[in-house]
Amino acid sequence: MPSSLIIGAGMAGLAAARKLSTQGWDVVVLDKGRGVGGRLATRRIEQAKADHGAQYFSATTPELQELVQELLADKVITEWKPTQPSPADTVFKKPHYVGVEGMNAVAKALSKDLTVRTAETVISFRVEENQWLVETESGGQYRADALLITIPAPQALALIEKSGFPIVSADKSVLSAIRYQPCIAVMVALNKPSLLPAPGAVRYETSDIAWVADNAQKGISPGQPSVTIHASADFSRTHFDGDLNAIGQQLVDQLPDLIPADNISTVQVHRWRYSLTDQRHPAPFLKAEAPLSLLFGGDGFGKGNVEGAFTSGLAMAGCTANL
Numbered sequence: 001m002p003s004s005l006i007i008g009a010g011m012a013g014l015a016a017a018r019k020l021s022t023q024g025w026d027v028v029v030l031d032k033g034r035g036v037g038g039r040l041a042t043r044r045i046e047q048a049k050a051d052h053g054a055q056y057f058s059a060t061t062p063e064l065q066e067l068v069q070e071l072l073a074d075k076v077i078t079e080w081k082p083t084q085p086s087p088a089d090t091v092f093k094k095p096h097y098v099g100v101e102g103m104n105a106v107a108k109a110l111s112k113d114l115t116v117r118t119a120e121t122v123i124s125f126r127v128e129e130n131q132w133l134v135e136t137e138s139g140g141q142y143r144a145d146a147l148l149i150t151i152p153a154p155q156a157l158a159l160i161e162k163s164g165f166p167i168v169s170a171d172k173s174v175l176s177a178i179r180y181q182p183c184i185a186v187m188v189a190l191n192k193p194s195l196l197p198a199p200g201a202v203r204y205e206t207s208d209i210a211w212v213a214d215n216a217q218k219g220i221s222p223g224q225p226s227v228t229i230h231a232s233a234d235f236s237r238t239h240f241d242g243d244l245n246a247i248g249q250q251l252v253d254q255l256p257d258l259i260p261a262d263n264i265s266t267v268q269v270h271r272w273r274y275s276l277t278d279q280r281h282p283a284p285f286l287k288a289e290a291p292l293s294l295l296f297g298g299d300g301f302g303k304g305n306v307e308g309a310f311t312s313g314l315a316m317a318g319c320t321a322n323l
């Protein structure tokens, strides 16, 4: 049975793993996180839940629409939509799918039946005895015929360098050209419902804040209301290394009409060094020049969102299976 190792259990890695598994490949996915999902991330604060990475996803390709139908039927996802659609609405122009239990639940559902090793940080890869040999921080060693790397391109370049892998300059240029914005995400557990208008999302074009969402209206936090605030890329860049508590408070203080001070119970802040992409490679993946099959993919390739990561993962699996 041909074997593959996938680095990264985000949407791209899980999509690739599912497809290769159905095609008879032995697949192992490695992720440094405590759980699966990467930027499909949901956190519990007090009795509340908050999505602090991707807020929703859309599905325009037949492949993702097929998965959407499966996940809707299994009640893993639902559509987040206004009860009264408005022509002026700029946020909900196309269907927004969200995990019923939060976005991370989508990743959990996709990883069912897959072999995923979490808390495994990959520190190097090389070819040995005609197979890829991947080593992890914990001392783990994994071997496979094909290697699929779905981590953000800057992290992939760091891994390549650490591994001493002789990447050709054309491949290095592709990876180096992919750029990400940082994002500071603030999660606020509330004492009572927020004052966000239904259906609970506001996008700002020019402000320190890019996005605010009400996780209770979204349906993922029935036990206690909460909101998620995403700082703008400019604000996040300027304050990335600052004091997290102070930054969280600074952002919350800018929304007194939506989240009055007396409604705040707990504030938590998360720093995403790689959130949405600024610059992407147009093709869905990169097939690197290497003695054995080596592909790079993820949301730095194609559309730059959850759907783009899914499409990249599927395309990587298709290429691997055809080798």
Ligand SMILES: Cc1cc2nc3c(=O)[nH]c(=O)nc-3n(C[C@H](O)[C@H](O)[C@H](O)COP(=O)(O)OP(=O)(O)OC[C@H]3O[C@@H](n4cnc5c(N)ncnc54)[C@H](O)[C@@H]3O)c2cc1C
Residues within 6 Å of the ligand: 007, 008, 009, 010, 011, 012, 013, 030, 031, 032, 033, 036, 037, 038, 039, 040, 052, 053, 054, 055, 056, 057, 058, 120, 121, 122, 123, 150, 151, 152, 155, 159, 183, 185, 230, 272, 274, 275, 276, 297, 298, 299, 300, 304, 305, 306, 307, 309
């Ligand atoms: C704040 C924010 C808001 C967003 N909003 C939206 C949105 O509303 N809609 C949308 O469609 N998209 C949104 N996105 C983008 C979306 O989350 C991503 O495009 C998508 O989830 C990327 O999936 P991926 O598999 O390419 O990467 P990731 O999800 O980043 O997965 C990569 C995985 O690799 C792992 N990893 C990294 N290095 C190593 C290593 N050395 N060893 C082992 N594992 C490693 C990481 O732990 C991670 O799990 C948002 C992202 C952020 C951060």
